Amino acid sequence: MSLDKLKLSKPLVTAMTDAGFLTAKEIQAKTMSRILGGQDVIAVGPEGAGKTTTYVLATLMKLKYAFEEAPRALILVPDAEHVDHVLEQFKxxxxxxxxxxxxxxxxxxxxxxxxxxxxxxxxIVAVPDRARALYLKLALNTNKIQLFIVDNAELIVKKGLQLPVVELANSAYKSQHLVFTEVLHEKLNHMISPFMKDSAATIEVDEISEQQAEVYQQMLYQVPNFRTKLNLLTLLLDDKEVFDKVLVFVNTRLTAQTVYKNFNNKTESEVSIYRPLFFDDFGFDNIDDFKEDPEARVLIVANENLGDLDIHGIPFILHLELPEQKEILIQRIIKHGDDDVVSITFSTDIELIEVKKIEQAIGQRMEIMELPEDLKIVDVAPKPKKKKVEDDEDTERGAAFHEKKASNLKNYNYSAGTKAKMTYKKKKGLS
Structure with missing residues (x-):
């Protein structure tokens, strides 16, 4: 799309052209008119979609004139590196x-x-905690803020900086609010809901790269926390007929030991650790020994100082945790020869950022799987004390009961293991 369609001022069009931006990005085309019109906007798009340039242009267009006593735009970013990046864009x-x-x-x-x-x-381009400190010292006057912008909001949530964001947003109550993020999830919604107007528009750009390499079948389970991950893992792997040979990847050797201990009903050699941290944990120092042992079914592997690992011939690859470098996971899911492999990833809301980056890199979306109905969801938040209520139907159902959303209602149900088995059989040509 031509830059003229964004209805920018002539100096800004010239600046964009000089900077090498000859056409408008999709996210700019979809959001600019709404922003310039004064609407609150939540813009969701992958890295490189043009989110930063969008609000830089909008800020320069909205403020129109300079040299006021108090700041009229406050932009919150997760860290100093992002502060430098935004300043470069403004420059x-x-x-x-x-x-x-x-x-x-x-x-x-x-x-x-x-x-x-x-x-x-x-x-002002600032990190939330320092901006809040300056606000409390009465140095940062938010009374004249016209644009309150939160960039890389998903990283701000990941860093636990929600409180200063909400406090600053509430202090700039007359402003227009813009939120830019790579992913939108429950924790992020919880942060922005106190200050975003009901009329806010959510604009999502679902750009994805062309597929660079052929990869194995990808499945994704979204869960609230690590404890629920463990419950889901044990529930899936209870189906020994389907999951007959499995690699479970975690990030550290201590986590591997935690996962190992979570399998309470395992036989002596059924579940093992690759190069275990403690001598009394059953494990293998050579993955070929695991492959050849008919009794060994699950091998827990830590990414920590792992190096090369020949995983060919193992039908199920499970990532209980996402590695810090996405390339580690991507290398494991690239298809080799005629191997029939199902790759399953477990993700919390915070880890969805990394999932999106992996999907961008491989040019393919992971298939989101429905959680099994018999999965125990662990609530890590403290629960308020409740008075005992007799003959109450909700109490009898238990605290773990949740009404199903309308979008999840259906007239059939496959267990997670059955879904994996069906996929595996289809790839093997057995169905």
Whole structure:
């Protein structure tokens, strides 16, 4: 799409062209008119979709003139690296330094930053906790904020910075709110719901790269926490007929030991650890020994200092945790020869960021699987004490009971193991 369609000022179009941006990104085309029209917007798109450029352009268009006493745009980002990136984008498009833009993060001295703000600035790019500290010291005046922007919101949630974001947003109650994120999930919604207007538009750009390599069948289970992951893992692997030879990948050797101990009813050699941390845990130092042992069914492998591992010939690859480097997982799921393999990934809301990056890299979406009805969902949040109520139907059902959403209602049900078995049989040509 042409840049003219964004209805930018001529200086901004010139700045974009000079910077090498000759066409508008999809996310810019879908959000710019709404932002310039004053609507609250939640923009969801992958890395590289043009989210930062979108709100930089919108900020420069919305503010129109510079040199006010108090800042009129506050942009919150997760860390100092992102502060630098956003400042570079402003430098690229803020021709002739029309606006005074200030970066605030933990690398600066608080007193110096207080003086810089009070000297006057138009736009502040800051990490949430430092911005909140300056607000509490009365250095950051939010009364004239017109644009309150949260970028990389999913990383802000991952870092646990929700509280300062909400407090600052509520202080800038007259402003327009813009949220940019790679993924949208329950924890993120919980952060932004106190300040986003009911009329806010959610715009999602689902760009995905062309498939770079052929990969195995991909399945994804989304669960709330690690304890529920363990419950799901044991529930799936109870089906010994389907899951007859399985690799379970975790990130550390301590986690591998935790997962191993979670299999309470295992036989002596059924579940094992690759190069176990403790001598009394059953394990293998050579993966070929695991492959050849007919009694060995599940091998738990830690990514920690792992190196190369020949996993060919094993039909099920389970990632209980996502490795820090997506390339590690991608290398395991690239198809080799005629191997018939099912790859299953377990993800919490926080880990969905990494899932999206993997999907972008392989050019393929993971198939989201429905959680088994008999899965025990662990609630890690403390529960308020409740008075005992007799003859109450909800009490008899138990605290773990939840009404099914309408979108999940259906007239059939396959267990997770059956789904995996059906997929595996189909790939083997047995059905």
């Amino acid at each position: 690229l498009l803020n021709r002739n330094s029309t606006f005074r833009i200030l970066g605030i993060d933990s690398r600066g001295v608080v007193e110096t930053q207080m003086n810089e703000i009070t000297d006057g600035c138009d736009i």
